[in-house]
Each structure stands twice: as C-alpha cells, then as structure tokens.
Amino acid sequence: MLRHAVGKNATNHSSDVKVIQTLLNSNQRNSSKKLLTVDGLYGNNTAAVIEGFQSRFMRQPDGVISPYKNTIKRLWPTAYSNPTGKGIRRMDPYGSGEYGASRGRRTHDGVDYIALAEQNVVAPISGCVLRISWPYASGIDANVLEGVEIEASDGTRCWVWYIKPSVNIINQVVKAGVSIIGRAKTLSNRYSKNIRDHVHVRLQTRFGSSVNPSTVIK
Amino acid sequence: MKTSIKVISIGVIIAMTQSCSIFKKIENQAEDMTSMTKGNYMYGSEVSSFQPCDSESEFWVVGDEGITTELQNDYLEMVNKPYEQVFVSFRGYQLEKANECFAADYDGQFKVTEVISLQKDDICQ
Numbered sequence: 001m002l003r004h005a006v007g008k009n010a011t012n013h014s015s016d017v018k019v020i021q022t023l024l025n026s027n028q029r030n031s032s033k034k035l036l037t038v039d040g041l042y043g044n045n046t047a048a049v050i051e052g053f054q055s056r057f058m059r060q061p062d063g064v065i066s067p068y069k070n071t072i073k074r075l076w077p078t079a080y081s082n083p084t085g086k087g088i089r090r091m092d093p094y095g096s097g098e099y100g101a102s103r104g105r106r107t108h109d110g111v112d113y114i115a116l117a118e119q120n121v122v123a124p125i126s127g128c129v130l131r132i133s134w135p136y137a138s139g140i141d142a143n144v145l146e147g148v149e150i151e152a153s154d155g156t157r158c159w160v161w162y163i164k165p166s167v168n169i170i171n172q173v174v175k176a177g178v179s180i181i182g183r184a185k186t187l188s189n190r191y192s193k194n195i196r197d198h199v200h201v202r203l204q205t206r207f208g209s210s211v212n213p214s215t216v217i218k
Numbered sequence: 219m220k221t222s223i224k225v226i227s228i229g230v231i232i233a234m235t236q237s238c239s240i241f242k243k244i245e246n247q248a249e250d251m252t253s254m255t256k257g258n259y260m261y262g263s264e265v266s267s268f269q270p271c272d273s274e275s276e277f278w279v280v281g282d283e284g285i286t287t288e289l290q291n292d293y294l295e296m297v298n299k300p301y302e303q304v305f306v307s308f309r310g311y312q313l314e315k316a317n318e319c320f321a322a323d324y325d326g327q328f329k330v331t332e333v334i335s336l337q338k339d340d341i342c343q
Contacts, residue, residue, distance in 0.1 A: 094263040
C-alpha cells in the first residue's frame with residue numbers, strides 16, 4: 001500500500017504521505033488529539049505523529065514508515081472479511097465457486113462469494129486500492145466486467161472482480177468488512193445458463209503465491 | 219572520389235537487397251502467423267481456451283469482438299454443458315503470455331482471425 005518510505009529523509013511521495021496521514025488519523029480517531037490534514041505534504045506535524053505512533057512499540061522511534069515493514073503492518077494490520085456477507089457459490093451449470101474447483105482443464109484460483117446484483121460490496125481485505133482491474137483482457141467481457149486490486153500492508157494482493165467500483169476508489173485506504181468498494185454486477189446477461197451472481201476474490205502473497213481466500217475469510 | 223562513390227553504390231545495393239529480403243521475411247511470417255490451426259476449444263465463465271492438436275500448451279483465446287462473440291454463441295449452442303470440449307479449425311496466430319487477468323493463467327494467447335469450423339467430432343486424431 002506504500003510505494004516508497006515516508007518519514008525522516010525518505011522520498012515522501014505525495015500519494016504515500018496521503019496514505020500515511022489517512023492511516024494515522026484513523027488510528028487517532030477515538031483520541032482527543034487533533035487530526036492531521038491529509039494534504040500529501042510531509043511536515044513537522046506528520047513527523048511528530050509518526051514518532052508518537054512508533055513510540056508505542058519502539059524504544060527508539062526512527063520516524064520512518066517503509067513498505068511491508070513493522071510500522072505500516074501495525075498501523076493498518078492485514079485483516080479479512082466476507083465481501084458480500086453471503087456464502088460461497090456452490091455448484092451451478094458453470095461449476096463451483098470454491099478454490100480449486102474445475103474450470104475446464106484449469107482450476108479456480110479464487111473463491112466466489114454469492115452476491116445479489118447491485119448490492120454493496122465491502123473490502124475483503126484491509127489495505128489500499130491500487131487500481132481498477134479487468135479480469136478479461138479482451139472481448140465483450142473486458143468491456144463489462146471489472147473490479148479492483150487492493151494491496152494490504154504486508155504486501156498481500158487481493159483482486160475483487162465482477163463489481164462496479166465506487167467512484168474515486170483508487171488510492172483509497174479501505175478496511176475489511178467496513179469500506180464499500182463497489183456494487184455487485186449481474187453475470188446472468190453474460191452467461192445464459194443460470195450462473196449464480198457472485199463476486200470473485202483472488203489472493204496472492206507479496207511474492208506471487210496463490211492463497212485460498214476461504215482459509216483467511218471466515 | 220570515384221572510389222567512395224563505388225563504395226556508397228555497393229552499400230546502397232546491399233541495403234536494398236537486404237531490405238527486400240526483410241520484407242519477404244515479414245510477409246512470410248505474417249502468412250505463417252495466420253495459418254490454419256486445429257485443436258480443441260472450451261468456453262465458459264473464466265475460461266476461453268484453445269489447445270492445438272498434439273500440443274501440451276494451452277492458450278487464452280482473443281480476437282475481435284465480432285469474431286469471439288459469434289464463436290462463443292456457436293459454442294454455447296453446440297454443447298450440453300459449459301466447459302465441454304469441442305474441436306475447431308482457426309485461422310490466427312499466437313501472442314505472448316498475458317501478465318494479468320484470467321489470461322495470465324495460460325501458456326500464451328491465441329488471436330483468432332477466422333473461425334473455419336467448430337464441431338464435436340475429434341479432428342485431432
């Protein structure tokens with residue numbers, strides 16, 4: 001969720017600083033402390049809040065938040081949630097939505113959570129929305145089916161497909177089970193033989209290994 | 219002076235000869251690329267696959283919208299259940315492996331420029 005480090009003598013790219021300011025504010029929401037202005041500028045206030053946060057678990061705060069390191073992982077821990085609140089799609093004419101189910105000669109690399117068309121879909125993982133993602137590279141499906149890619153603080157990547165992403169969702173910090181990332185789309189107009197509407201969730205570790213979402217989304 | 223003109227002329231002739239052979243090569247490659255390929259095809263939610271006869275490689279099928287939509291509709295009319303294997307003759311060519319989407323799970327992509335036939339009978343044997 002961070003591209004580069006934020007803090008003392010770091011690169012402090014505006015988009016990264018905005019993410020950190022948002023996370024620090026969210027962490028302080030229940031306290032009486034003044035919230036930071038989310039302006040993407042690294043200044044004294046942001047520096048002080050970073051060090052204040054680090055002092056909770058570091059003897060000598062270094063004032064730097066680096067991608068995938070301890071501070072960012074503590075600031076926005078990786079958490080998971082069911083994106084639709086409904087069960088996993090079982091067998092229909094197009095197969096089952098379970099991880100590893102058959103897809104012709106391939107297997108299903110993800111889990112399908114049943115959805116009602118147009119229902120709100122919440123983030124299945126806490127992190128930052130990196131980009132809009134298209135499950136199909138070309139053809140008519142590419143024009144109508146889309147989703148989002150989210151990165152968690154530990155580098156886990158999550159793709160949520162078959163949703164209409166919320167407006168301005170890119171670069172937004174999202175919380176699993178809380179933040180609405182879009183609305184479910186119907187698939188019945190693409191696949192005529194009674195496919196059950198669903199949202200496809202695919203997970204990969206930071207290093208690209210596939211993860212079965214049902215092992216972490218309870 | 220005369221010598222340098224001679225050298226330049228020879229150079230120009232060599233360059234022309236080579237560029238002609240390059241053009242021919244490109245032409246031949248384009249012909250090869252759109253040659254007819256037989257194999258089996260499967261379509262369904264998250265699947266659009268082509269495996270040429272006698273090949274272990276499996277390709278994600280791409281093509282112009284008109285061609286792929288007709289191919290998918292004809293396939294769905296022919297099969298009794300999704301992901302059933304049918305046999306096809308395509309004119310088209312291979313593209314490199316995709317980096318993302320479902321297509322990235324395949325060995326490469328195959329761009330169909332023409333569907334010659336679609337049938338249930340095994341034409342690979």
